[in-house]
Amino acid sequence: MTKRFTIRQLADEFDVTTRTLRFYEERGLLNPTRVNTTRSYSSADRTRLRLILRGRRLGLSLEESSAIVLMYDPTSANTDQLNTLIAKIREKRAQLLQQQNDLELMLLDLNDAEERCLDALSAEPAHQA
Amino acid sequence: MTKRFTIRQLADEFDVTTRTLRFYEERGLLNPTRVNTTRSYSSADRTRLRLILRGRRLGLSLEESSAIVLMYDPTSANTDQLNTLIAKIREKRAQLLQQQNDLELMLLDLNDAEERCLDALSAEPAHQA
DNA sequence: CCAACAGTTGACGTTTACGTAAACGTACAT
DNA sequence: ATGTACGTTTACGTAAACGTCAACTGTTGG
Numbered sequence: 082m083t084k085r086f087t088i089r090q091l092a093d094e095f096d097v098t099t100r101t102l103r104f105y106e107e108r109g110l111l112n113p114t115r116v117n118t119t120r121s122y123s124s125a126d127r128t129r130l131r132l133i134l135r136g137r138r139l140g141l142s143l144e145e146s147s148a149i150v151l152m153y154d155p156t157s158a159n160t161d162q163l164n165t166l167i168a169k170i171r172e173k174r175a176q177l178l179q180q181q182n183d184l185e186l187m188l189l190d191l192n193d194a195e196e197r198c199l200d201a202l203s204a205e206p207a208h209q210a
Numbered sequence: 211m212t213k214r215f216t217i218r219q220l221a222d223e224f225d226v227t228t229r230t231l232r233f234y235e236e237r238g239l240l241n242p243t244r245v246n247t248t249r250s251y252s253s254a255d256r257t258r259l260r261l262i263l264r265g266r267r268l269g270l271s272l273e274e275s276s277a278i279v280l281m282y283d284p285t286s287a288n289t290d291q292l293n294t295l296i297a298k299i300r301e302k303r304a305q306l307l308q309q310q311n312d313l314e315l316m317l318l319d320l321n322d323a324e325e326r327c328l329d330a331l332s333a334e335p336a337h338q339a
Numbered sequence: 340c341c342a343a344c345a346g347t348t349g350a351c352g353t354t355t356a357c358g359t360a361a362a363c364g365t366a367c368a369t
Numbered sequence: 370a371t372g373t374a375c376g377t378t379t380a381c382g383t384a385a386a387c388g389t390c391a392a393c394t395g396t397t398g399g
């Protein structure tokens with residue numbers, strides 16, 4: 082029997098609120114089964130949550146994350162769907178590569194900014210002496 | 211005399227609406243001078259806009275981008291302000307490094323997903339024959 | 340038994356980042 | 370002088386991603 086999780090366990094593990102998990106479910110991103118009315122999450126749910134939150138940190142919308150999550154299981158797609166899927170994947174990859182570039186530029190900028198701050202700091206104390 | 215830009219030039223160059231530029235100004239991110247009532251943007255404004263949009267592509271909020279833009283000129287800060295600035299810079303860098311990691315993982319995942327799609331595609335046509 | 344606590348479903352509130360429409364000024368080509 | 374093309378302000382509208390009640394249920398320790 083593969084591991085199961087309560088809403089609180091997942092919320093605590095990933096540092097999100099239970100509201101967030103219910104919201105993701107409402108949007109079809111998670112699919113917990115019910116024990117009576119109480120949600121029970123599978124490892125697959127947990128994995129999807131991990132992917133969604135990764136997407137979130139990258140600035141993706143829920144819909145985008147949703148799309149990406151769906152890309153992981155192409156088994157039930159027909160030829161047309163597969164082709165659109167591949168197109169989406171390539172588009173998303175292009176976006177991520179652009180983002181990677183932005184990211185490196187911003188890191189360089191931050192290095193510069195820090196250096197300027199440190200310079201200013203070593204010049205500043207004179208004002209106070 | 212350094213180059214100046216109209217709102218339309220910047221909007222077209224960066225593919226944003228004029229509304230967006232006015233909104234950024236309202237939030238203190240841009241500071242165009244006025245010729246009569248009409249906005250005139252400096253190269254510095256243009257640079258800041260570039261930074262803001264870069265931040266946007268990385269999923270930063272305007273407030274975060276704003277903070278980063280302000281980090282670029284530490285000349286008028288006192289020791290305390292400089293120290294908080296440095297702290298912010300390091301925090302943001304940590305965040306970006308995390309993001310860089312997320313990004314690479316997602317790129318790997320997309321490669322996998324694409325491969326699965328291609329596999330499915332080469333298996334599929336049998337259904338149609 | 341019963342209080343306390345975790346879970347549930349609505350439903351409305353909030354913030355961010357603009358979109359959109361109204362109502363107006365200015366300039367220039369026809 | 371008129372249209373039309375661009376600019377302005379003011380203000381209300383909107384979509385996304387939750388936050389925050391309210392009102393209720395299920396269950397577990399004392």
